[in-house]
Amino acid sequence: MTAQEQETIFRRWLEEHLGLMLKVVRGCATAPQDQDDLFQDVLLQLWSSIPAFRGEAKETTWIYRVAFNTALAWRRVERRRRERHETFLKLDASPRAQPSHVDLLPEQEIVERLYAAIRQLPKVDVSLALMHLDGLSYQEMAEVLGISENYVGVKLNRIRKQLAEQLKGAPDEL
Amino acid sequence: MNFEDLQKAWQSQDAGAQVTINADILLKEVRRNQQQFRATIFWRDVREVGVAFLLTLFFLHQGMRHHDWADYLVAFAGFGVGTFMVLDRLLQRRKQPVSNDSLKACIESSLLQVNHQIWLLKNIFWWYLLPFAAALGISICYSTWPARNSGFPAVIVGVISALFLALLYWGIYWLNQCAVRRALDPRRQELETLLAGLE
Structure with a gap:
């Protein structure tokens, strides 16, 4: 190449x-x-x-x-x-990009809460949670992690429960 | 709200919209970082293996100048240690984790590498310190032995040299065991935990 x-x-x-x-x-x-x-x-x-x-x-x-x-x-x-020699990355400093949990759209708030909940998971589970939320198939997730599809299913059940637990009490009964 | 709703909210976020990237500067930075990384690895190897080969050359030169077999012995020890390090680096390079491997395979190869590093440092006495210590010890004895009849000062010089070497070697050994305890053992535990999460 x-x-x-x-x-x-x-x-x-x-x-x-x-x-x-x-x-x-x-x-x-x-x-x-x-x-x-x-x-x-x-x-x-x-x-x-x-x-x-x-x-x-x-x-x-x-x-x-x-x-x-x-x-x-x-x-x-x-x-x-x-x-770092030069800055190549510019983060958008607009209020929309700086979530403060005030004046956030409901969906944005959900996403912020999800990030916070995901970071509480064990490192390997973080990867599964992110892929699952992004809608990857079990086969794709198994391929990325190097484990069986069945095991992906088992782990995802656990992760969903953990995330649900962490998101309890969120607005609109998250 | 069920999981499907969460998924919908998640997928509706436009993470990329919050970031502007200057691709040209980024490419320059990525290339610079890669070169820096390669240079770091190269100079680390040169530093570690270079010391052994420099000692080899120095004592080889001394041996040729003074026709002293004890210097050849130290040069031989240096060459042996340097060769061992080079061979080990070459073998380990082949087993390095590849970033596009599956997560499990990557963790497994990282774990193998960390375990190997721990083994190397825990056994540093046998493959690094002992060959040098034995050769230098023999060399010191050989050079002070003819002066044994010249009285107490000669013995003192020999004893001080031996003590200095012992202290230096103990320091090297201690530093390496500290590295195992502080950096490598926690890393191994971390990797084992990650692996356990996939099994």
């Missing part, structure tokens, strides 16, 4: 799957600086993984794998040393 092809794929993935990557990052790290660091790591790993991508796996499955593996290996303390 040429450097040009690698760059083209990377740019396309950024355009099409940025939301997916950000969801993983937000689900795995809480503080904005940690999210920023983890996001950089995910992008770096994704870039390095492109030459091995042969199109046998679905793009989303591939990106999930890389993102989750990076998130699992990522350790907050170690990453604080990272230096």
